[in-house]
Amino acid sequence: MSDRGGGSVFRIGFTVLDRQIVDADGDNVGKVDDVEFEWREGEPPTMTALVSDTAALGPRIAGRLGRSWEVLLGRLRPSDEEPTLIRSEDVERFAPSTVLSIPAPSGMRPMETWVAEHIICRIPGGRR
Numbered sequence: 001m002s003d004r005g006g007g008s009v010f011r012i013g014f015t016v017l018d019r020q021i022v023d024a025d026g027d028n029v030g031k032v033d034d035v036e037f038e039w040r041e042g043e044p045p046t047m048t049a050l051v052s053d054t055a056a057l058g059p060r061i062a063g064r065l066g067r068s069w070e071v072l073l074g075r076l077r078p079s080d081e082e083p084t085l086i087r088s089e090d091v092e093r094f095a096p097s098t099v100l101s102i103p104a105p106s107g108m109r110p111m112e113t114w115v116a117e118h119i120i121c122r123i124p125g126g127r128r
Contacts, residue, residue, distance in 0.1 A: 012047070020097040021052060021086070021104075029104040034060065036085065050091070050098065052108060053083035076114065084108050 012035055021030050034051035058070035084105050092101040107113075121127050 015094050016050070016098065019094070021050075021100065022097050023100045023104040024092075024102050025104075027104065029100075029108045030084075032098055033083075047088050049085040049087055051083045051085060 016032050016035060019032050020028055021032060023029050030052040032050045033053055035047055036049040036051060037045040038048045039045050058066050058073065060066070061069055084107055086100065086105060090100050090102045092099045
């Protein structure tokens, strides 16, 4: 962050996006794929949550590749799964990794869980 004219400048693209998320137990639990903001009339935007999910990547990729990614994940993932939101209040610090003050939220890795349950477990020795 830098100070310019009494306000802070926080570079989200450099400091937050695509950074490793480490929970309070010290486990790597994913990466930050997107950020949610709250917009109020007459106030600067406020970062309210971090989004961690492979489905959040599709809208960030332009063109046919992004749409293909969204369609593929829409077919693979359970329809009731939503991207994992991490409240900004639960973040202890952002750099160099995003460190949480709480254990990892449940459902942090829906695609990895689905692949483990439906593909890896079918491979001989995959249940170890």
